[in-house]
């Protein structure tokens with residue numbers, strides 16, 4: 594361990610630096626993660642590559658050890674905090690593409706669930722692709738979703754859930770939209786690690802999105818179809 598204190602991030606080559614960032618994320622070292630992100634940017638890495646290869650890559654390792662009981666909630670919170678530090682640097686860069694507004698999305702994590710990293714990533718990528726995003730945060734009861742839809746009038750409703758115990762709540766939201774006669778006014782996209790395509794279909798969503806990149810592609814696809822329908 595003692596040797597690690599001497600590591601100078603800027604002296605590592607790209608592969609070594611990404612490896613080191615995995616370790617730093619694991620150890621919840623926010624400042625080191627921010628420094629690593631800045632170094633990769635200076636070296637000409639695309640913001641999206643830094644996000645997926647260094648940050649999401651590192652979080653995957655954290656997730657596996659959390660599952661296996663090697664890491665516990667406090668450590669994972671620190672890792673999440675370090676990841677957010679890196680994401681904050683990348684956010685404006687991902688949004689900087691100057692793409693014209695292609696649509697609007699309201700997104701939130703469902704009731705009982707406080708995981709927000711994946712949702713935040715989806716929001717960032719959607720903004721980068723030219724969508725206006727209204728993020729209603731975590732732990733949202735159905736009322737919050739309905740209120741945001743009414744106020745914001747988006748094209749898309751996005752819902753995120755990371756727990757097998759909270760994902761069924763997405764159906765509560767969709768069923769309530771059906772009851773109130775507003776389901777077909779919106780494109781409903783759902784995502785989160787425990788979901789799959791079958792689940793998305795079963796609860797009546799328009800699509801399940803495996804990751805943030807798929808969310809962007811799916812959103813673009815549905816919005817252009819909606820606009821074509823309106824034009825026709």
Ligand code: B1M
Pocket residue numbers: 649652653655656657659660661666667669670673700705706707708709710711712714715750751752753754755756757758782783784785786787802803804805806808
């Ligand atoms: Co939690 N947690 N956690 N956790 N946590 C998981 C989800 C878990 C799989 C870990 C494990 O056991 N391996 C497990 C769930 C098991 C299950 O349900 N079967 C779990 C558990 C059990 C818990 C607690 C119950 C632990 C406890 O207290 N005993 C507790 C629950 C709290 C609650 O919500 N009520 C809990 C707490 C926490 C922390 C607070 C410590 C922290 C969250 C911090 C935060 O988010 N601010 C945390 C974390 C960090 C994780 C893991 C390690 C990482 C999640 C993450 O951020 N991944 C996670 C393990 C894992 O998933 N491998 C785990 C990175 C992120 C980029 O990926 O979120 O999948 P993801 O998002 C992706 C896609 O899924 C998709 O795009 C994203 C980007 O590509 N996507 C969407 C997500 N949402 C979308 C919405 C869309 C479209 C795509 O809408 C259009």
